[in-house]
Amino acid sequence: MSEPRSAPTIGQLVLSRQLQALRERAGLSRDQAAKLLHVTAATIRRMEMAEVALKIPYVEILLSAYGLPDDERAAFLQVTEEAVKPGWWQRFHDVLPDWFGGYVSLEGAAKTIRCYEPHFVPGLLQTEDYARTVLSFGEIGPSDPARVERRVALRMERQKLLTRTEAPPVFWVVMDETVLRRPVGSPAIMRDQVDHLLDMAELPNVTLQIAEFAAGHHPGTYSPFVLFRFSIPELPDSVYIEYLTGALYLDNAAEVNEHMEAMDRMVAHAESARRTKEILADFRKEL
Numbered sequence: 001m002s003e004p005r006s007a008p009t010i011g012q013l014v015l016s017r018q019l020q021a022l023r024e025r026a027g028l029s030r031d032q033a034a035k036l037l038h039v040t041a042a043t044i045r046r047m048e049m050a051e052v053a054l055k056i057p058y059v060e061i062l063l064s065a066y067g068l069p070d071d072e073r074a075a076f077l078q079v080t081e082e083a084v085k086p087g088w089w090q091r092f093h094d095v096l097p098d099w100f101g102g103y104v105s106l107e108g109a110a111k112t113i114r115c116y117e118p119h120f121v122p123g124l125l126q127t128e129d130y131a132r133t134v135l136s137f138g139e140i141g142p143s144d145p146a147r148v149e150r151r152v153a154l155r156m157e158r159q160k161l162l163t164r165t166e167a168p169p170v171f172w173v174v175m176d177e178t179v180l181r182r183p184v185g186s187p188a189i190m191r192d193q194v195d196h197l198l199d200m201a202e203l204p205n206v207t208l209q210i211a212e213f214a215a216g217h218h219p220g221t222y223s224p225f226v227l228f229r230f231s232i233p234e235l236p237d238s239v240y241i242e243y244l245t246g247a248l249y250l251d252n253a254a255e256v257n258e259h260m261e262a263m264d265r266m267v268a269h270a271e272s273a274r275r276t277k278e279i280l281a282d283f284r285k286e287l
Contacts, residue, residue: 008050008102010109010232011083015076017234019062020048026066036065054080088157095150099246103226106238108161110169112229114263118176119224120184121193123155124162125173125200125208130193131155133185162206172207174266180210180283187287194284201277209270210279218269219262227259 030041089104201208226240239250
């Protein structure tokens, strides 16, 4: 049986979907493919859903059975060998929940990330001290300072994608006014955080909007969520919704479209990016 791992890389996600497409094009069922490998149909499903790591010998057998020409088969296997290498985030495996590894992988490959956050500054925009405070109070059970520092380091590493030189993603955030009004740590931490938001809002790929209390109810009031869009055809638009002990990853077109519509309505409801900068500057004076 293929070996499980904490989270697939984007390469693994793409290859898994391509394997499924090749099988379907060859007119084979999962049961028929499973017989070729002497495994169960459930294992084929898990391979095609990127729930298990791909084994090169298995992939080679399947590609031959699916009728892929020799040159294309060799190229596919070469890409597979690269894709099965662990992602950079695996070095944080000691503090990275299984359900969050997929998020980090999607985040790094997305061309557009749209985020609604009603509680805290999004992780990609947090200062180190703000992140440390949030993560310290978010620990369930006995506090472990070393574990918190590892999680802070992971969060800071993730943030590098917004300023990378090669195709940084568009990051569009709608935050509730609650994010500002609920103090996190000391006034100094909040001042530094607001200054950082003002700096990040100047980046050409970052848009920040605040939904003020006075504007009333809006479609996203229920819970935070993140929308991912990719330039890779094999990866559909996806929604990430986190809860206390896990997360949901949605790629059903109807569900994704509903979240996109809600996000579009929230963007129209919230203050403009220009007005948001003014709100942040005024709030900074209050601290």
